[in-house]
Each structure stands twice: as structure tokens, then as C-alpha cells.
């Protein structure tokens with residue numbers, strides 16, 4: 143399998159971390175977004191959105207990081223506890239994967255962009271209105287996450303699943319992007335466990351703090 147990816151991006155290193163955790167070989171092809179490699183006709187044939195990550199397994203192309211996480215689990219011979227076979231458990235994990243994209247990454251993504259990525263790409267200073275919007279969204283959804291994690295080590299069935307990898311995606315950048323998470327101790331406690339996984343650590347980019 144080939145993965146077209148952006149090493150610096152949260153929704154990209156969750157994919158490479160899960161592949162490593164599952165010991166699945168991936169040929170990684172770094173895409174230079176500054177050069178617009180994700181918008182070439184060849185790339186758009188694989189992913190008409192022109193975004194990374196994009197997985198190619200033979201002539202099957204898959205985009206959306208969380209869909210790729212599920213696909214990788216399906217590739218693991220004998221299955222994996224990251225995506226257990228039980229129907230209700232899978233729906234519960236899917237709920238978190240959807241929440242991560244629809245809510246969590248929206249707020250976190252706004253702050254990551256305004257306070258980190260925008261500067262990196264020479265896009266100027268943070269927009270205060272966007273920062274306010276991002277802060278409010280992160281605080282609200284962090285409250286939800288913190289509450290669910292009360293007395294629990296992991297999000298679903300109290301065991302490590304791809305839901306934990308996906309929801310943890312923005313947290314390595316929390317300090318650099320000043321995500322307002324200081325009032326949510328259960329998130330910090332839970333994230334320590336993800337942060338201690340070798341597959342997670344070795345896939346994190348060098349993030350300026």
C-alpha cells in the first residue's frame with residue numbers, strides 16, 4: 143500500500159501511527175503542498191479533493207483519514223482490538239471518528255491554522271475573530287471529551303481503539319497552538335497513554351513549541 147501524506151499534519155500522522163501500531167508496511171510518499179503536488183491531474187484521479195492523506199492499495203484509492211484507519215484495521219491478519227468485530231463497539235468507535243471530524247478537529251484545526259500553520263506558510267498573523275471562534279469550540283468540545291473520560295482510560299469499552307488515535311490527533315500541537323485545555327485533566331491523563339505508545343511517538347513531526 144502507498145500513502146500520499148503530509149508529515150506535519152495531524153490527520154496524516156494518525157494514519158502512519160496506526161499502520162506502525164498494526165505493523166503494516168506502507169510506502170510513504172511525501173506530497174509537497176507548497177508546490178501544489180496535491181492538485182495535479184494524476185493526484186486528483188486518486189483523490190478529487192486534492193488532499194492528504196490518500197491511500198492507494200493497488201487500484202483502490204481511499205481518502206479521509208478515519209476511513210483509512212478503518213481500512214488499515216481490516217488489513218490486519220486475524221483482526222485487531224483497535225477495531226473489534228462487535229457491531230455495537232464499531233458503531234461507538236465510528237461515533238468518535240465522526241465527532242472528531244465534525245467538531246473536534248474543526249475547533250482545534252482553526253487554532254492550529256491561525257497560530258501555527260498559517261505563520262509557517264507565510265500567511266500572516268492570527269485573525270483574532272477566528273481565534274475566539276476556535277477557542278470557544280475547543281473549550282466546548284473538550285468539556286464533552288473530559289466528561290466522557292471521567293474514570294476511564296480509553297474512549298470506547300475502556301480499551302485502546304482507533305477512536306483514541308483519531309481524537310488524539312491535534313494534541314501533540316496543543317502547546318504550540320495554545321489549545322485551551324488546561325481545565326480538562328481527564329484529557330491530559332488519557333493523552334499521556336497515547337503519547338507513550340511507541341507507534342505514536344515515532345510518527346510525530348518535530349513541532350516547534
Ligand SMILES: N[C@@H](CCC(=O)N[C@@H](CS)C(=O)NCC(=O)O)C(=O)O
Pocket residue numbers: 148151152153175180192193194195205206207208243
Ligand atoms: N478530513 C480530511 C482532511 C484532509 C485535509 O484537509 N488534508 C489537508 C492537510 S491537513 C491537505 O491535504 N491540505 C492540502 C490542500 O488542501 O491543498 C482527512 O481527515 O483526511
